[in-house]
Amino acid sequence: MTTWFIADLHLDASRPGITQQLLDFLASVQGRADALYILGDFFEYWVGDDALGTPHAAVFLPVVDALQRLSASGVPMYFQHGNRDFLVGEGFAKATGCTLLPEQQVIDLYGTPTLLLHGDSLCTDDVEYQQLRKLFRNPQWQQQFLSLPLGERIQQAEAMRVQSRMRMQGKAETILDVNPQAVVETMAAAGVSRLIHGHTHRPAVHDVTIANRPAQRIVLGDWHEDRGSFLSVDAGEVRLTV
Ligand code: MN
Numbered sequence: 001m002t003t004w005f006i007a008d009l010h011l012d013a014s015r016p017g018i019t020q021q022l023l024d025f026l027a028s029v030q031g032r033a034d035a036l037y038i039l040g041d042f043f044e045y046w047v048g049d050d051a052l053g054t055p056h057a058a059v060f061l062p063v064v065d066a067l068q069r070l071s072a073s074g075v076p077m078y079f080q081h082g083n084r085d086f087l088v089g090e091g092f093a094k095a096t097g098c099t100l101l102p103e104q105q106v107i108d109l110y111g112t113p114t115l116l117l118h119g120d121s122l123c124t125d126d127v128e129y130q131q132l133r134k135l136f137r138n139p140q141w142q143q144q145f146l147s148l149p150l151g152e153r154i155q156q157a158e159a160m161r162v163q164s165r166m167r168m169q170g171k172a173e174t175i176l177d178v179n180p181q182a183v184v185e186t187m188a189a190a191g192v193s194r195l196i197h198g199h200t201h202r203p204a205v206h207d208v209t210i211a212n213r214p215a216q217r218i219v220l221g222d223w224h225e226d227r228g229s230f231l232s233v234d235a236g237e238v239r240l241t242v
Helices: 016-029 049-053 055-072 090-096 127-136 139-146 150-169 180-190
Strands: 003-006 035-038 077-079 098-100 105-109 112-116 194-197 204-210 213-219 230-233 238-241
Touching (some): 049 055, 213 238
Antiparallel strands (some): 230 238
16 A cells, blocks of 8 residues: 655645646545645645635635545545645644644654655745744734634735745745755754655655665655646655656
């Protein structure tokens, strides 16, 4: 059997092709999955679980149903927050059958200790973003945001999305990528020989050295309207499809 990893779908009403890719993918892993891990930026943005019952999130209901079906069929599913969908909460977890994971999670993946995280925490060269990240992850800020009327939250999320795009345009590619030292330190601190993350949209399997031992950093790919991207791992093989 196989464990599946996906990230950076950026599900959004404006790109229905990605939603369809996801529904196809979820149907295809049915019956051949030990577990499914979603490592962040599943949604382009998420303004709160209370949106689930409203027209705003109606477009995501087929996804919620499909996840729920997969979970009900006995596949454990895990959800880690990205920098876009950090407000996904217990309401979403309950509706889908997913278990929410902390920012960093170490799992035993067929005998290999493996660290899972979204990836934005490793982009330490982007100082401006790291400050914003601190704000978005602040429980008080989150509570305040969630207490706004839904329409206002959607407006703010749309504005933040535009701002984020503008910030990225002015920055060098290297600043937006992970910092190699942060990778080494984070993996060493977690005591793992494998790291799986998303965020950078630069899918690849990198060989790294952690504590003088060979190790691996696997970067998941982002999704497009005509194709998904996923990692499958079993006892013998690691396969990254982009
Ligand atoms: Mn991200």
